[in-house]
Amino acid sequence: MAMAFLRTMFTKKMNDEKNILWDVFTAKSEYSAAEKDEYGRVSSKFTSNKELLYPVVSKYLHKSGFQPTYPGNRKFAVCLTHDVDLLAKYDPNYRYVPHSFENKVRHTAKKILGIKEPVQLNPDWRLEKMISLDKKYNATATYFFLALKKNEKDFNYELEQIKYLFPLLVNSGCEIGLHGSHEAYRNLSGMIREKNTLQEIAKTKIAGYRNHFLRFSIPETWSHLASAGFVYDTTFGFADHIGFRNGMCYPFSPFNVKTGNFFDLLELPLVIMDVSLFHYMRFSYRDALEQCCRLIDEVESCRGVLTFLWHNNYVTGEMGEFYESILKYVYNKNGWMTSAIDLVKWWREKQYSQLMQELLHTLKQ
Numbered sequence: 352m353a354m355a356f357l358r359t360m361f362t363k364k365m366n367d368e369k370n371i372l373w374d375v376f377t378a379k380s381e382y383s384a385a386e387k388d389e390y391g392r393v394s395s396k397f398t399s400n401k402e403l404l405y406p407v408v409s410k411y412l413h414k415s416g417f418q419p420t421y422p423g424n425r426k427f428a429v430c431l432t433h434d435v436d437l438l439a440k441y442d443p444n445y446r447y448v449p450h451s452f453e454n455k456v457r458h459t460a461k462k463i464l465g466i467k468e469p470v471q472l473n474p475d476w477r478l479e480k481m482i483s484l485d486k487k488y489n490a491t492a493t494y495f496f497l498a499l500k501k502n503e504k505d506f507n508y509e510l511e512q513i514k515y516l517f518p519l520l521v522n523s524g525c526e527i528g529l530h531g532s533h534e535a536y537r538n539l540s541g542m543i544r545e546k547n548t549l550q551e552i553a554k555t556k557i558a559g560y561r562n563h564f565l566r567f568s569i570p571e572t573w574s575h576l577a578s579a580g581f582v583y584d585t586t587f588g589f590a591d592h593i594g595f596r597n598g599m600c601y602p603f604s605p606f607n608v609k610t611g612n613f614f615d616l617l618e619l620p621l622v623i624m625d626v627s628l629f630h631y632m633r634f635s636y637r638d639a640l641e642q643c644c645r646l647i648d649e650v651e652s653c654r655g656v657l658t659f660l661w662h663n664n665y666v667t668g669e670m671g672e673f674y675e676s677i678l679k680y681v682y683n684k685n686g687w688m689t690s691a692i693d694l695v696k697w698w699r700e701k702q703y704s705q706l707m708q709e710l711l712h713t714l715k716q
């Protein structure tokens with residue numbers, strides 16, 4: 352009798368834990384999150400996942416037998432990504448209506464004659480620096496480009512005028528992805544238009560996506576991304592907190608709580624963004640490094656993938672040194688530092704999504 356009671360209690364406890372993990376994985380609490388910031392983002396304060404610094408769902412899957420491997424028998428991977436928000440110095444001809452009479456005349460004359468000023472690239476933000484720094488540590492990366500028009504919010508460069516960069520990136524083994532504009536996350540036609548623009552100018556197939564400012568709406572953005580033909584997204588992380596938004600450090604197909612189906616898309620959850628460390632969480636360099644190393648160790652312990660976002664405009668000075676210390680740490684641990692598309696290809700080749708979905712079903716009661 353007592354044994355039967357204990358067995359029932361144990362089973363109930365196990366089932367409760369599974370329910371919690373399933374809810375964390377699906378980010379169920381975010382569907383109804385009323386509190387959003389000025390960019391429509393859910394704050395980390397309003398998630399039911401209270402263990403943001405531990406990949407709780409991945410740990411469960413790993414314990415249940417999920418053991419991914421990586422090329423060269425490596426134990427874990429870092430998906431290296433660079434969002435290209437800024438490339439050019441302030442240029443009054445592009446960004447603002449010039450105030451002085453002389454400027455106004457020059458501006459109007461150039462407009463009438465169709466003369467385009469070349470973008471003045473800031474030498475400190477040049478992608479060549481980033482490419483060679485990553486290369487030093489045997490890493491390749493994904494570069495996400497904005498496809499903005501001059502009058503759009505945060506416009507800084509024209510794709511046409513930086514197109515010499517695209518073959519440079521591709522020939523270095525890097526990937527080009529779309530950095531969706533402010534509103535693209537909730538505007539399917541805008542998202543498709545931006546994808547086509549980048550595809551045409553970069554002359555390469557665009558498979559990956561990250562929205563500017565990590566703006567994202569669950570589940571609409573995943574739905575739009577799948578409809579727009581993206582293979583993967585890597586926006587899904589909290590802007591105001593590092594860690595594992597839905598307890599995952601494996602690429603996964605998101606589950607739509609509203610329809611009960613998995614999306615035909617891979618999500619590479621974003622774990623660390625530079626701005627989260629220093630702007631939102633206000634870490635010192637020392638504390639930030641400690642936190643990053645701890646998260647890398649967590650990911651290594653369940654043979655996972657840590658997606659890392661470092662903006663190209665932080666490649667010099669103290670921020671550049673900090674970035675290099677992360678590269679060094681992963682390099683010394685023999686982690687695979689690569690682009691998102693290389694990880695997605697590997698994940699597909701090994702059929703890890705299918706394997707993982709079977710295990711995830713055991714969480715679903």
Ligand SMILES: [Zn+2]
Pocket residue numbers: 434435436530562563564
């Ligand atoms: Zn951005």
